[in-house]
Amino acid sequence: PVGEAQGHSGAPTAGVPLRLAHRGPYQARPLFDLLEREAVPGVEEMTGTPGARVYRRTLRLPYGTGIAAVEERADTGAGGWLDARVHLTDLRDLTTAVQRLRRLFDLDADPYAVDERLGADGRLAPLVAARPGLRSAGAADPDEVAVRALVGRDTAAELVRRYGKRLDAPCGGLTHLFPEAAVLAGAEPDGTLGALTAALADGAVRLGPGDDRDAARDALAAVPGLDDRTIAEIRTRALGDPDVAPPGLDAPDSWRPWRSYALNHLRAAGELE
Structure with a gap:
């Protein structure tokens, strides 16, 4: 319960x-x-x-x-x-x-549209056949996902312990809310984490479901120290962008507009970390 x-x-x-x-x-x-x-x-x-x-x-x-x-x-x-x-x-x-x-x-998502497109690719066809309807995970809280993409799980857990708001009635292992960007920007103002959380807090970076994905990509690129791979993960998860390919990875145009899903198939098959 x-x-x-x-x-x-x-x-x-x-x-x-x-x-x-x-x-x-x-x-x-x-x-x-x-x-x-x-x-x-x-x-x-x-x-x-x-x-x-x-x-x-x-x-x-x-x-x-x-x-x-x-x-x-x-x-x-x-x-x-x-x-x-x-x-x-x-x-x-x-x-x-x-x-x-x-x-x-x-x-x-529309799994039929995704699978039809990706299933026409020779490399992806057997992967799609093995896992029809594979999804691309999104975010329950876009700002939270952006911070976690930057710092990783262990540091995120430490941020929760230090700055997360404790629930009035903890339930099992659920004890805190993830700290808000404004709280983190004030508590950890230095480095890339400080720059990212400040941009989230003041609206320079907007990751809501109705926000423009291209504008968000450009705003993320302007955050000092935020590398292309982290930006790609934020775009995929926080913005729910279905067509993101990490830098340095061969993701042909034939996979568009579903490159995020194509990469999930490769990960599920053990071909990508």
């Missing part, structure tokens, strides 16, 4: 059960594998065994905070859903929480 949360009325409410629908086939295992490898203690946790795991994380939302739990399902060959439960301190945040989870799990 995820625990209880406070509704807008102030009375305790049980978590809201959800079915997060997706179109077409969905390869859950690679995405849950990624989230398990990346999980930052205090903010995220994964329980259970492969095929039946539950991913849980804290959420900072417009009206309050939340805890979300999403269940891994067996890979499906047709449309289906992921079962989830969201506990909120304010029920007005429900729509936002659902949108965050949909972006994180890439549930609004």
Whole structure:
């Protein structure tokens, strides 16, 4: 169980059960594998065994905070859903929480369009056939993902311990919210981390779902010390850009506009780290 949360009325409410629908086939295992490898203690946790795991994380939302739990399902060959439960301190945040989870799990993708394009490539065809509906993980919090892409999991965990806001009611291993960019910019003002968080805090870099991807790419490139590979990861995860190729990697135009998905196929097949 995820625990209880406070509704807008102030009375305790049980978590809201959800079915997060997706179109077409969905390869859950690679995405849950990624989230398990990346999980930052205090903010995220994964329980259970492969095929039946539950991913849980804290959420900072417009009206309050939340805890979300999403269940891994067996890979499906047709449309289906992921079962989830969201506990909120304010029920007005429900729509936002659902949108965050949909972006994180890439549930609004069109797998038929992706697979048709990539499956026509000789190198990728057997990989697509083996994993139809492979998704490209997004972000529950774009600013958080940008910071984590820069510093890595261990340093991110240390930032949570130092500067993360503690939940009023910790639940299991979930104890904190990831620190806001403005907090990090004030606490760690030096170096690339300081430059990135300051740019996020003052709006020089905007990574929201409706923000212009080209403008964000240019703004990220202007952050001192931010290398091209980190920028590529931020674009893929925080912006949900489906057509990003890291520098130095041969990603032909025939993979466009789905190069992010093509690289996920190569990683899933062990051809890329």
